[in-house]
Amino acid sequence: MRVIATATVLVLGLTTGLAEAQYMPIPKTFQPSLEAAKKREAVKTPPLTAATPVKDTLYRIGDALGMLRDIEERDSVLTLDFKGTGTLSVGGVSCTLANFRGQLRYSVPAMRIDFACAEPDGKPGQRHVQVIANAMAWDEARPGGAATPMPDAVTDRLMRLWALPQSVYKAAVIAGDKAKTTLENGVLYLTYPLPAPLNGTARVALNTTDAIQLTMDTGEKYQLSYWIDRVELRVGNRVEELTYTDYAELNEPDYRSEVMFPRHIVEKRDGMVVADLTTQRTNTYNPYVVMPLPVNVKEAYPASAATAVPAAIPAGGGARGGGAPPAAAAAKVATPRTADGHPDLNGRWGGGAGGAVGTASIQGLDKSGNRVTFASLEDAKASATKIFARNYTARHANPTYSERDQGMTDRYRDNLNPPLYKAEFWDRVQYLDMHGNYLDTAFLCAPVGLPRIGAPVRIIQSPTEVVFLYNNRNMWRVVPTDGRPHGKEDDRDQTYMGDSIGHWEGDTLVVEAVGFNDDTWLANVATAPGWFHTTGMRVVETFRRDGNTLYYGYTVYDPDVLAEPWVVGPRAIQLNTTNGPYNEDPPCIMNTRPMVSRERG
Template sequence: MIWSQVALAVAFAAGGAFTAGAQGRRGGVPEPYTPAADAKDLKAVLFRWMWGMGMLKGHDERDMVATLEYQGKGTIQVEGQPCTLAKYRASTNYQTFSQRIQYTCTRPNGETYSNVEVVSGLYAWNEDTPGAEIGSAKGKAIPMPEAVEPRLIRIWASPQGAPKAALAGTTETFRLGANPGTLFADGLAKVGQTSVAWESGKPVVTFPIPGVPGATATATLDAKYMTERVVLKQGSTTIDFTYGDYQDWNNPLNKIGVLYAGKMVERRNGAVIRDLTTEVTETGNVYVVAPVPASVQAAKAVKGQLPRGVMAKEESKVNKSAPTPRLAGHPDLSGNWSYTDWIGNYMTGGGRRCGPTQGPDCSRETNQTEDFELYSPSRFGNMGRPTYKPEYWDKVEQLDMWTNKYDPVMTCQPLGVPREGPPRRIYQTDRDVTFLYYGGDAGGGYGEYRVIPTDGRPHSKQAEFDITYLGDTVGRWEGDTLVLDSVSFTDSTWLGRGGLFHSDRMHVVERFTRQGDALLYDVTVEDPEVLVEPWVLPTRTVVRNTNPDAGLVRERGNCEVQETGHATSQIRH
């Protein structure tokens, strides 16, 4: 597909691998933070820790690793005996404190043993099949409340989890997508509950384990600021994690410079619990969810509290107390509006500067292309994540991994609803509203429109036969809120980047509430064919745009389908 008016950050080749271009210019825009060469304070150490492991992305250099898929081999302890792994897959979502580990192994007596271990927040359980008891999924979920703490420890003592936990320990909130060099002052050895000391020339960071009261870990970093060892003591138990052989273990089609340990050993009071060798990772913020089955929630009342997760995003300043104009007895939504789903800016200065572990072929242009994969709002989790039925979890991941082929925009299709996001321009009369769209889903899509009656009429009988990209939409007023109800969608669009597909039974409800110069935009998506429950997106605050040219929405760009059959990269747009 070629857009004549937009350059998509996707790497394609007709017969060869993706290659980097020359080093780009900074454009005169400084990075948010650069530690002094001899700095040994906590801020410098936390920054170099994440920076060295490739976790900081975009010109803003934010920690953008939200999820991880891991596959490895080795041994795991089962009932006190080593069990040789035939399969080991760990799916982790750092934002939701969740991890699902699926493994099959052979005991010393030759018997095969399989299990699925899950932790999600303050709940833990085992499954006989992934997603057991979620929606109509078959299988059995067995509550394991005693496993909550050791499983949370495994997340937050991991190579990527440890620096995240250390940063979280500096504040009372879990700041998702933050640059560690922008949160507190230089020169400090301790902030909050996290501190740094230097032993034998190596930084040693002490930090609390999120969700595990009283658990404190110490992480020793190597000369490249990689997680070398994490030790934690709980009463009479000492848990020791050692790591080595850091590389980008992603498959060859999706090398994006996020490093992970190739060798991991977990010991409990000296005994080896897990001895893993990495086979492949997927660090492209793929879809990972771990909804808690009702039987697990009912088994034990949860005590304790998790840190509050907050997106590290600066919201636009807006005057909600300004006078709200009215038309025919209702708030007048007419005007030009602006909104961005971005948590930061990955493009400023031509892209991210090259990191300490990147090779001579590195360039800002290449980094910008690769970083978008992690920055994409629907992948990073800015908008939350829909909960698909378990039988579709792997499908969502695969669609995302081959976004360059399967995303409908790659075959010139409109974004559809709700992927278009809020409109950029609204015309309102006493009977209808007209929406003009531009640049939905963080930059995709061009020049779509909707004309919607607002007189409270029902959907027409013909609607079920008129399958469209934007649906059959009717509107009504509930007090000062405009409510739009949409049905009759084609199933060829996505809800957002990340393989978030839907069926033709999707039902979307949008709510618009004007407060002065702000427009509050709420969306609920129902799709009983593929979703376990309605997806309620977080409220977005759309801001009145006073630029006199803001309403000059460009027409849809010329688009030709050409490249999807030749996509040789999984570095995603």
């Protein structure tokens, strides 16, 4: 096979941590992430004299934990990954842990804990992998490995899942108006029924007197408080009590997400300590965490067990790209057709058409350190002491928040429908995402590739071919639709966009692309969180027009690394009838300075 573009970032099968970047070495140390606040200090606040309303209480909890993101302050925590040490009761016997890892995925909801007790010589002993997903529990020989159904463990594992701090907020939101607050001896308590199928209650003691006061660039001060101190869950005769202390940002210093997690966790079951954990490190940037349901486990439970627990995420994850949906239902428009009878795909689709650089207003700091808006980039360069990288309306008018919020919400949207990799590649995906500033070739001005580039902004259709134009690095594709096959295997180049051929299936144009290099990553909605592929990837896209709406979707086949085909869409894209210019995408100019942070906003 003739290869014209090879820049393999990772050799398939390398273990996590041994990766080498093709274009830029990964430094051993990184510059710490920017501090979001100009000043951060611990303060004491007076005890409450009356119970805070439930709505305000939940807001304070979610805000303190770093769950409420973007200017809408929406719960954006989908997945968590944390590691720790300490002691854990196994079979009624306490053991010192050689390692411990917990993972959560709230869209199921599901939790996996993976641990081993230390042998007398300090080495890890037998590995224990315990999973709960919805109302189904099972053990695994290794994550994603051979599974054994554990129906008797469902209640205990669901109680442990719902007792974690971020889970408390989500469960109380699910409870709705059944959640209540009371003030007892100066302590604020939040109570609510546990999510189905658990028939029980939660009682949560909140610390409202210890606060972290943040002073932002604007001078605004606000406090993080209402920490979850103690959670007591009661289901029948079972009582689960967890105590949390020392909340902190525990991600890597250069990978901050502003999500807080307790450093110390003590779990009691029926009055006996069953876990005493110290959290060492977290990944709270909505990392790649999946809990696929093994076939034998699915067969061991009734069908209702797969949907018995409500999803612990907000309804509707939002979407980006492809043009804004119509504000109101548009009148039905007949689908135009070409002379050969196929739907006419010609036109400009979606809202994107590029834009001029340097003409928009820019936010930054003036010589007195005040946040101001400059009329243009040129004005900012002449007068600002600091120019903010993005011009978003940010939470608390803080540009660092806008960057981290984007990183969180992008991964939230993407990971609602992630490709399912084979289990041996799960950690590799996380590693690639964390080091994306070095390993994502799109950061190095390479084409983003297919299918990450998304739908075209312009389609030009003839009886024998379709041309796709993209407002991304000024890319284009010519897709024959005259019935020709792909070129012979030894003549097919490995490229960023692959070799494409198309055919019609009824009113749907089906485009198959093969012959890719493995430099690029996959993407769903917003970003590419470490989703790699091989040169054996095959992408099948579908284009269907209904009136003035184009429905675009695709399926990725890559059996060497994916456990199953990855299906995305279709999503609706509106015909753009404006007569605006098609502005050239500005050239990508790589910064010659080495990147010093892994944080990807």
